[in-house]
Amino acid sequence: MSRMITALLIGLVFGTGIALSGMINPAKVLNFFDVAGTWDPSLAFVMGGALIVTAIGYRLVLKNPAPLCDTSFHLPTRKEIDLPLLAGAGLFGAGWGIAGFCPGGSIPALGLGEPAAMIFVASMVCGIAVTRLIRR
Amino acid sequence: MTDFTPLTSLAGGALIGLAAVLLMALHGRIAGIAGIVGGILPPVAADWGWRAAFLAGAIAAPALIIALTRHEIAFASTTPTLWLIVSGLIVGVGVTLGSGCTSGHGVCGMARLSARSIAATLTFMATTGITVYVVRHIVGGL
Numbered sequence A: 001m002s003r004m005i006t007a008l009l010i011g012l013v014f015g016t017g018i019a020l021s022g023m024i025n026p027a028k029v030l031n032f033f034d035v036a037g038t039w040d041p042s043l044a045f046v047m048g049g050a051l052i053v054t055a056i057g058y059r060l061v062l063k064n065p066a067p068l069c070d071t072s073f074h075l076p077t078r079k080e081i082d083l084p085l086l087a088g089a090g091l092f093g094a095g096w097g098i099a100g101f102c103p104g105g106s107i108p109a110l111g112l113g114e115p116a117a118m119i120f121v122a123s124m125v126c127g128i129a130v131t132r133l134i135r136r
Numbered sequence B: 001m002t003d004f005t006p007l008t009s010l011a012g013g014a015l016i017g018l019a020a021v022l023l024m025a026l027h028g029r030i031a032g033i034a035g036i037v038g039g040i041l042p043p044v045a046a047d048w049g050w051r052a053a054f055l056a057g058a059i060a061a062p063a064l065i066i067a068l069t070r071h072e073i074a075f076a077s078t079t080p081t082l083w084l085i086v087s088g089l090i091v092g093v094g095v096t097l098g099s100g101c102t103s104g105h106g107v108c109g110m111a112r113l114s115a116r117s118i119a120a121t122l123t124f125m126a127t128t129g130i131t132v133y134v135v136r137h138i139v140g141g142l
Helices: A002-021 A026-033 A042-061 A083-099 A103-112 A115-135 B006-027 B033-038 B048-069 B081-097 B102-111 B115-139
Strands: none
Touching: A002 A042, A002 A103, A002 B006, A002 B048, A026 A042, A026 A083, A026 A103, A026 B115, A042 B006, A042 B102, A083 B081, A083 B115, A103 A115, A103 B033, A103 B048, A103 B102, A115 B033, A115 B081, B006 B102, B033 B048, B033 B081, B033 B102, B102 B115
């Protein structure tokens, strides 16, 4: 139960960061990529802020033998840069560029009650579920 | 047009990073939203509980901010419904095949200097940029 409460609070911090940063706003996301048009460089600051904190924080945290609420760290072990990784990332970008929604931006956007976010997330969930079932 | 917001974007980014660090410190997990969502879908992961709780917190945050601060949160989407559906499907398939999204690869993986995440991030940033250029400047909008 305590793990659910800590996860809920961490989710609140994440959602607050997404909302405050502007990542919640598809128009702002698309403008970041529209260097040839209505460019808004704000998202470089989002990535910069997130990367600095995470890089320093991970270095400190991963010195511990285990996380506080679990018996071990669950870190990705795969190393190979293969076709599914690159094809998947390429596809993800194509989808992100169509509407300006990525998973981390769209989930908090549900909390705004925006129909566009609901339609996107419903469709994304179908895409994730079908791909997981095919690849299992 | 959207306003250039370096300070709030930097602060928001730092909070995203803080959430990633806390999830690793407490749960030992990568804060990748695609992966967290995937784990509550069939075949449901055994540890679906923290995933659902994290997502509930992420969804509740904007509503709480509005209720507590009375500030509006800027949001604008002009994408037609059909293209929202197409975009959602492509994103869902892509992040699952590619094992991550902006948060998992772009923040957590890049922060660990994972070669896979750096390759994935460079790839999706490039295809997003190309797609935005094609949609806005060649097609002329959706």
